[in-house]
Amino acid sequence: MQCKDVPEEPVLRFLQKRLGRFNSWCNGSISDVALAMPDDTPPKVVLRKISGLMRRGLVDGCDCGCAGSFSITQKGQEYLLAKYGEGEWEETEAYRLRAAIEQCLKQDPKDAVAKLLELVAQEGL
Ligand SMILES: [Zn+2]
Numbered sequence: 001m002q003c004k005d006v007p008e009e010p011v012l013r014f015l016q017k018r019l020g021r022f023n024s025w026c027n028g029s030i031s032d033v034a035l036a037m038p039d040d041t042p043p044k045v046v047l048r049k050i051s052g053l054m055r056r057g058l059v060d061g062c063d064c065g066c067a068g069s070f071s072i073t074q075k076g077q078e079y080l081l082a083k084y085g086e087g088e089w090e091e092t093e094a095y096r097l098r099a100a101i102e103q104c105l106k107q108d109p110k111d112a113v114a115k116l117l118e119l120v121a122q123e124g125l
Helices: 008-017 043-055 074-084 093-105 109-123
Strands: none
Touching (some): 008 074, 093 109
């Protein structure tokens, strides 16, 4: 798989939706830009895709391999609107599951598993 196989629109929409929040890559949390890419995207392609968007001035952050702290730029937001129109990134099952896990981990660990199972059932995951 190569960068051209990864659509840019969901990635930009993901970063737009999470504007002002921390965004990283392949870290197993809801801040992971890979969640806006096809399921089987290898980490090196995730980072290369982001690098390409950074080179075009659409995304800010660091692509050295660290946590990244990616965010969509003003130019990126204008590009997204001009090319793809209004819209919002739709949370995927993987995103909702990770969000549910993170929510549970913030609570009493004793209840975390039970609450997680409850949330997963509610979300239909
Ligand atoms: Zn870095």
